[in-house]
Structure formats: C-alpha cells, structure tokens
Amino acid sequence: MRWTLKPVPPLEKVNHLANKLSVDSNLAKLLVQRGIETFEQARCFFRPSLSNLHDPFLMQDMEKAVKRIEEAVSNNENILIFGDYDVDGTTAVSLLFTYLKSFYPNVATYIPDRYAEGYGVSFQGIDFAEDNNFSLIIALDCGIKAIDKVNYAKEKGVDFIICDHHRPGKTLPNAIAVLDPKREDCNYPYDELCGCGVGFKLIQALASKHNQTIDDLMSYLDLVAIAIAADIVPMTGENRILAYYGLKQINSSPRNGIRAMTHQLKKKTLTITDVVFVIAPRINAAGRMKHGNYAVELLTEENIDKANTMAAGIEVFNNDRRDLDKLITEEALKQIEENKETKNFSSVVYQKNWHKGVIGIVASRLTETYYRPTLVFTKSGDKLAASARSVNGFDVYNALEACSEYIEQFGGHKYAAGLTLLEENYQKFKDKFEQVVKNSIPKELLLPEIKIDLEIELSAITPKFYRILQQFAPFGPQNMRPTFVSKNVKDTGYSRKVGADEDHLKLSIISEDGTKFNGIGFNLGNKHPQISNGKPFDIVYTIDENTWNNNTTLQLNIKDLKVTE
Structure with missing residues (x-):
C-alpha cells in the first residue's frame, strides 16, 4: 500500500486557529487541511446550521x-x-x-x-x-x-x-x-x-x-x-x-420504514457508517432482487406494523443479495485468473447469467482485490449491460467516453458508471478500454493508497482529543475520518492473531515515550511475525472506542503497518 502523508498546513494559519479555538495544534492542523481557517468557518463546521442552506x-x-x-x-x-x-x-x-x-x-x-x-x-x-x-x-x-x-x-x-x-x-x-x-x-x-x-x-x-x-x-x-x-x-x-x-x-x-429496518440494531445512536452498511444495502436490495417500488412503499408506509412486515421481506432480499454477490465474485475472480489477466491495467469480465442486480457490488469487490478500473458485464435483453467502478484518482467516465464508438449508452460519475453495448462489440470494447486505461492511468494509481492526515505521538491521543475529533462527523468524501501515522512503536509482547481463521491482528503497543495503546488490525493477521520480534514499526490508524464488559476505552483501528527500515 502507498502511504501518502498530506502536506502540513502553514504554521501561522495553524497557530492562529489553535489560539482562536483554544485547541491543540494537531486539531488545528486537521481543520486547516479541511479549509477551515477562521473562527467563523470553524463555528459553521462544528455547529452546522440549516440557516446556511442556499436559496x-x-x-x-x-x-x-x-x-x-x-x-x-x-x-x-x-x-x-x-x-x-x-x-x-x-x-x-x-x-x-x-x-x-x-x-x-x-x-x-x-x-x-x-x-x-x-x-x-x-x-x-x-x-x-x-x-x-x-x-x-x-x-x-x-x-x-x-x-x-x-x-x-x-x-x-x-x-x-x-x-x-x-x-x-x-x-x-x-x-x-x-x-x-x-x-x-x-x-x-x-x-x-x-x-x-x-x-x-x-x-x-x-x-x-x-x-x-x-x-x-x-x-x-x-x-x-x-x-x-x-x-x-x-x-x-x-x-x-x-x-x-x-x-x-x-x-x-425516523419514518416507519427506517425504524423497521434499524430496530434490530442495539446501538443507541446511528452514524453515517451505519447508514452506509446497514440501511443503504437493504434499500438497494429491493431494486436488485425484486423491484425498487418495494423500497419506495417501505419508505412511505405510515403503518408501523406493515412497515415491519415489509422490512422483514427486505431482509430476505438482502440475504439473497449477499449469497449472489459472493458466488458471482468468486466466478469473476476465477475468470480473471484463468484468462491470465491479473497483470492487466483493467479488469473486464462477462458472464451472461450473472444477476444484473449485483454486478455493481461485484465490480467494487474486484476493484478492491486487483485495484484496477473494473467493469462487470451480464446479458440484459438483447444487449450486454455493465457496471463500472474505478480506483481513486482515475476518471472511469472519461475512459468510457474514449470508448464510446462501441457503447450504446452510458452515464455516471468519475468513480462509478453504467453502460450497455451490443454483444458483438464486447471484445472490441474490452480491448479498447484496456488500451485507454493503460495509456492514461499513472502507475502509482494501481497501488492502493492510504491518505494520512497527520503524524502524531500516541501521547497526543487523549479523551478530550477524541471528543473533539468526533465532532468532525459526519464523515465522508473530502471530510474523511482523520487518519494518523505514529512511528517507531513496539509490540509489548501481548499482540496476537485473532478471529476464526486468525485473519486479524490484536495489537498491544508501546511508544518510545512509554505510552501504551491497544489496537485492532482487520485482515492484518499475516503481519504478526513482522512485529513479534521486538523490532520497531510504524502504524497508520484511525481512533475509535472499544466497549468490553461495560468498560469503554479508546483503541486504534490499524489500517496498515510497516517495520521500520
């Protein structure tokens, strides 16, 4: 993975804001990085107001x-x-x-x-x-x-x-x-x-x-x-x-449909992350597995009992969607491997029986696996339909535009698009798309990137620091959850692999000044041997809370780690 540290903002702006807001310089740096340089801008950021909506x-x-x-x-x-x-x-x-x-x-x-x-x-x-x-x-x-x-x-x-x-x-x-x-x-x-x-x-x-x-x-x-x-x-x-x-x-x-979809969650307060991973997939599942009307009916239903019944139906759709998504992803990965296309600059796959409702999700999965602009095609009537997904920094919409001679119809955004074409044009399109991507994508974009906001010491992470950090929410593109790097930490000796297949890494670390922290690194279990020998290493992480036995503590959500050279 590429670690990209964002530029440190000008010191005079940071100091000015830190003084105005009475916050430490690390928080002021994060704000200036987000374009917040004055007390008034900070007020609007921390206290969003409906009065600031445009006419x-x-x-x-x-x-x-x-x-x-x-x-x-x-x-x-x-x-x-x-x-x-x-x-x-x-x-x-x-x-x-x-x-x-x-x-x-x-x-x-x-x-x-x-x-x-x-x-x-x-x-x-x-x-x-x-x-x-x-x-x-x-x-x-x-x-x-x-x-x-x-x-x-x-x-x-x-x-x-x-x-x-x-x-x-x-x-x-x-x-x-x-x-x-x-x-x-x-x-x-x-x-x-x-x-x-x-x-x-x-x-x-x-x-x-x-x-x-x-x-x-x-x-x-x-x-x-x-x-x-x-x-x-x-x-x-x-x-x-x-x-x-x-x-x-x-x-x-919330309206009844949303209440019905979320009542099984034990969380008191839902976040944007819950919306993305709990509510949105269920609404989408209706259009993918049955009909989008079903979602509209649920979201406009005024009777809570009917809404609960409909939400139960959507739960079934969502489970079916998950099974299909897994199956088709496995078939698509196999197709790429068998065709020896793992070294290509793009991933373009087609199977006429793939379910049209999940090809967008499958395209996302393939992009995560190979980190290439990806298209997944299936048969749709007398044409082929595809979902396109891209990697950070590459405009897939423009790439499709360059291949428009072979496309019947397309539309979308920089990172996600849809298109249809005639089956006889599939191979020509695939070859042209590969050529367009090869000729236009900077090589560094083919490596997954972690954007790091700041380098900080572990001792800077205090309950107050975290409380203010939480007020940066809601998080999303251009206001992502702050990501930090801390260098030369060591395993205390208590780090271990966890999970049914030992895929994950439970970290117990100590910094040079003696500050100790626990962390969890999902899918980083294979890195345990690199850190268990006492060598110092660097970590990239976000900060969250972990509740165990009614005791809540701060923990690091480790995104990647590298042994210090």
Missing part, C-alpha cells in the same frame, strides 16, 4: 419547475414521480411523493424495472404515464441525458421536470425545467448534491410558496442523509449540513 431559487430553472407544479395542482393534473431504482433514486421519489401528497392527492410513483427497462427514464414509463392520464412527470436522480425520451413524452402531451445531479451531455433535454447543479449555465453555489438533495431543494422551493420554513421540512431529512451517505458524494457544504440534521432525524424520529 433553492439560485438553481437554474427552479422558478419554472415550481410554476409548473403549482399549475398542475391548480388544474387538478395527475403527477408521476419517476426515479432510479437505487438508494438515491428511491429516497428521492419517496421524499417528493410524501411532500406533495401532504397537500395534493393526485400523485403517484414510478420506479423502472432494473431488468425490463434498465437505468433511467424509460419509454415504458412514459407509456404508463400516457395510459393513466399523467400530464407531468418529475424525474429524480435520472433524466439529464434522456433527450429522445423527453421528446417522445412531449409528442404524447406529457411534460417533464428533471431533477438530476449527473454530468449533462452537450445538449439538455427539452423539458419544462432541468434542475441540475452540474449544468454549465447553473450558478447554484454548491454542485455536489445527490439526486435526493436536488429533490430536497425542489421541496424547499415549493415550501417557501406555501409559507413553510425549513423547520417544516425536518421530517424529510432522514431520506436525504441516507442518499448522501449511499451515493458517496462529498461530505462538505450543504451535504454536510443536510447529513448532520438527517442523522438527528434518523436517531430521534
């Missing part, structure tokens, strides 16, 4: 969107809320549906079938709208490239409002309004919202016309926080404010 009408086309929705309400039109089948899409649909339904009855939801319709706005969905007398479709987390679909709807007398956060193409769809902060002509101050975040800005704008304030919208923030966490958008600016208050909502009075 939704700063977003291009927001006025048009609100006007068209109000028109639909006053004319008694039927409104269809359309969204993608993943977490961001289903939470966005649930959010807008619940809000509109609170004052207007003629609203329904539509989630495309992952297998029959594929990603995004579908002709089938538009036909459904026409057949059922819907004159307005509001598309969430999709639609920015649906030019032909929006034109098709227009011919049928169905209007579109698009709320998306993906990168637009050269031409925007001919919709009534296109809300996307990534539009080149959009001057909205924050362009890293997720799809559900854009949906929230729409209800914020609608609420202002109904004399409602942000306080009236608190009950919707649980959904926004889940989408922010699941879609891996930067945990900065508005996202951090929305996630902060969304977590408060999840922990104080």
